[in-house]
Amino acid sequence: MAVADAVWVHDVTVSYDGNIGIERVSIVLHPSEVLGIIGPNGSGKSTLLKTIAGLLRPIRGTVEVFGETPQHLRPGTIAYVPQVETVDWNFPATVWDVVAMARFPRLKPLQRFSSRDRTAVHNALQSVDLTALSNRHISALSGGQQQRAFLARALAQEPQLLLLDEPATGVDAATSELLRVVVRGLAAKGMPVLIATHDLENAEQWFDYLLLVDRTVVAYGRPSEVLLSPEFKRVLRAHHHTRELI
């Protein structure tokens, strides 16, 4: 891989509960790039994200993040933002508590939560406009606020790679726009970002590149190219019974 590559996925196959999740996938992501991963349900979008996050191990091929396998990176390097339904929002924690968890991977056992850590949490809350709610219990958040809290947690981690799974699904337009602005701002400062998404509205404003997957890579390019490509139309036709992707 070239030194400038942030993420390098080469010929990767991942099986998931005995089934093939993605097959022979190769992608490259550079710093400052926002890559959208699109595809029908079960096409392997989440599997690809989880593999890059080091949560799944490929049975074939190589995954490197900044030249290392994901499992060997310094703690805190990758921030993964899952869909909000993946956790129990009745967990006894305030918004501040959840965002502060992002600092835990960097802290040694018994090491104090420093003013540097507090500043990172504070700034993260501010950039997603949640400062006023920082003492609120997480069960009292709306869907959009939950998604913003998750993004704030990722920001407080001060990662070098950001992975988002369906961030704009089920959130209001204002939140969606705020997420987009934050993500573009991070990319402008050099952060590589990978986003699995169903939402193709404003794709040109969200993404630098789109990757169309259907278990393997079907198309890759600038959003306008991919969305007008015959491959996209073919996948769309094949999955016309599902309403997503439209």
Add this chain to the structure above:
Amino acid sequence: MDWLTAPFQLEFMVRGFIVAILVGTLCSVIGAFVVLRRLAFIGDGIAHASFAGIVIAYLRGANFYLGAAVVAVLTALGIGFVHRKANVSLDTSIGVLFTGAFALGIFLMSRQRSYTVDLQDYLFGNILGVSRQDLLLIAVLCAIVTVTLTVFFRALVYTSFDPIVAQASGIPAGGLDYLLLVLLALTIVVTLEAVGIILVAALLVTPAAAAYQLTRRFSVMIALSAVLGAFCSVGGLYLSYYLNAASGATIVLMATLVFFAAVAIKRLWLSAPHHARSSRP
């Protein structure tokens, strides 16, 4: 105030109270993780499985705690292993392993022509039967569990809330799961003689569940759980002394009452006018 100090005239009562405070606190602290990670059934299963270890230790003339600890830890790890490798659900894995180990204990015991009743102490608990040597062992195990919990506290909290994101950020979530199971097994073994195999799960779950009603922050929950656990253990032991009842059962009943009191307090508090605007959705 004589009634307060009267039990302390007896050395075994003093030891009983020390054990009550130790296990009441320890169980309720780890119980906070048990409640939030939904491990109550695992706790019950490990407790039952440890019976096999006690019987084996009895037959071999070995230390009961050691026998129970070995089988409890092996069962805890086995439950995780079977769940992952045999691809069965966690509660199925628990159901298979703990009944198997418990049956092994009964099988071995039934083949003995004469077994003394003291094995029953482990089924129903006998906090007043704790010897000096036992007390020392309990204190050491408590110290080990407490130190380990303190060192890994933040990582355990993070993986309890969101194991996937914690792991992606570099926290070894899978290893911490096994660590917590081992700590849980040791805690259960320490608690066996106090309340007995059948009732151990109550001390793990009930004070923590009561604390969960009363707070919205994890650090407060764990502290409150510890206080409630110690209070119920000591209070239950007092009551059992004056009511001439089984200590383990009295302690657990006391915790059950505290739990329902906490539920009532929460409902009253939520319906109070000052709170009407900001209640949970």
